[in-house]
Amino acid sequence: MRTIEIHSVDGAEILEQLNQHLHGNLKEQWGEYVLEFKNDWGSGTIRSIAFDWGISLVDYDVNFKEELKLIFQIGEINPIEFVFISEGNLKYYYKTTDQPYELERYQNIIISPEKQEKEVYIFPKSVDVKVNFIYIIRNEYFKKKNNNLSFLSESLYSTFQDDSSGKPYKHQGNFNLKIADQIRQLQENYDTGIVRTLTIEGQLNLILAMQMLEQSNFESGQSLPDSLSKTDIRKINQLAGYIIDNISEPLTISTLSMESGLSSKKLQAGFRTLYSKSVNEYIRQLKLEVSRDLIRNTDDSISEIVYKIGFKSRSYFSKIFSERYGILPTEYRKKIKVK
Template identity: 55%
Template sequence: MHEIVIANHNIDSSLDQLHEFFGGTLEEKWGERILVFNNQYGQGTIKSISFDWGVSLVDYDVNFTEELKLVHQTGDETPVEFIFISEGNLKYKEGDDDEALLLERYQNIIIAPRTKSRKTFVFPKWVNVKVNFIQILKKQYLRKKNNNLSYLNDLLSSVFKEETLNLPYMHLGNFNLEIENHVKEMRTQETKGIIKTLGIEGRLNIILAMQLLEHHKFENRETLPSSLTTSDIKKIHELSGFIVDNISEPLTIAKLSKEVGLSAKKLQTGFKMLYSKTVNEYIKLLKLEIARDYLKKTDLTVSEIVYLVGIRSRSYFSKIFSEHYGILPTEYRARIKRKTKS
């Protein structure tokens, strides 16, 4: 495991220290600092940019060859950090004795450590991790006109006011793909100069607003229509087993929604989140995988297999099998038999 200890002065200093460890190239364009590396530590891009009133953004798109422990030594002021993971996962802990917590993909995460402590993020090895950190320095943000922090709930408001009784603070909230859409838009800005900078700042504020709204709903035991709870995720995992057991039956969105007790929108959001596919795309792929196994391991006819996986016709099955695997079902079975005999 590699370990980097960062003296947490500001994001520019932090990126300089990462550059010193990883090497690579560090350049600045329109206020955004960009570190790119590809060496024995892995490969990736780390970007940072600061705005007024203590707001900054650090964005990681990395893949490490060894597990990496990134330790930040906090100073007299610590930021509130809004974290969103688009790919992969992280572990996090504060101090040396606490157990590391898993931070999951698409989850709404807010942390605020104690001053003069150690916060540790652990990146897994050989996993592509895309994560952004929106950091707000509390004292600076409190001086902002119309900051409206009084509208936050009492606990989060006290965190911004640095009432140490409620520190460290951690919120592991619901899962939301709409936030991911805005994160993706922010990452893929192709404009230049002031347009790019304003675009990043605008998206950052939208993401921050969405994370605060998610937090508000979570604390009030409400759920946004576009959000999924841990319980919802568990239901969708269990639904995948139901689909396998009933693969020969007509599996409509309405039927599956009723089975799992979630709305059609939440069902689709959950499948996109967990499998990067719509419900129908997931079912279609599963039918093809099960059919391929039947062709490989049984003597069932193609027509019998088509019936068992619930596909409407043999010709349609041959078409989609060929499109996905690049070979017709009959040719696939013949190839398997030739390999078995040789």
């Protein structure tokens, strides 16, 4: 495992300290710093930009060849960190914890370390990781006119208050695809100059609002329509097993919704979160994988296999099998027999 120590919360300084190890190309344009690297450490792009009122962004799109331990030792300044992983995963711990916390994809995460605390983020080996860090320096943000912080949940408002900034805080909330979509727009911003800067600032404020709203609803026991709890995720995982066991049956969204107890909207969101596919796309892929195994490992006729995976039309099955695997089912069987 490789280790890098960071001694700043300033985005530009973070990138400079990272580059002392990553030996990439660091450049600045329109107030935005961009570090690109591709070498023995791995490859990727890390961006940073800072705004008034103590708000800054550090965005990672990286893949490291070894596990990377990123250690932050930043002294008296302990920012509030709004973290969102849109691809991959991270581990996180601070000095008082025995076991690292698993930070998961699409989960809303808010962290504020204790003063003088050492924070550690562990990036996995050979995994594409896209993670968005929005840092807020409390005493600067409090100077912002109409900050309306008093409308936050009690726990988050307490965390924002400068006189209580020595207290640690960690929120691992629900999984939310709307936040993921907003961050994707942030990452795909191709504007230039002032338009780019203003767009990024507006998007950051919207992402912050969405993360604060999710935290507030989470603590009050409510759920946003596009949020998924760990219980919801567990039900989706169980549903995947149910689909396998009933692959020959008509598997409609309403049937699966009744089986899982989840609304059709949550069902679709769950499959998008876990498998990056709609429910129907996932079922179709699973049927094709099962059919391929049956062709390879049994003497069942193609018509029998079509029946076993719940398709009514052999011609339709042949069409989508060919689209998926680049070969017709009958030709695939002949190829297997030859081997």
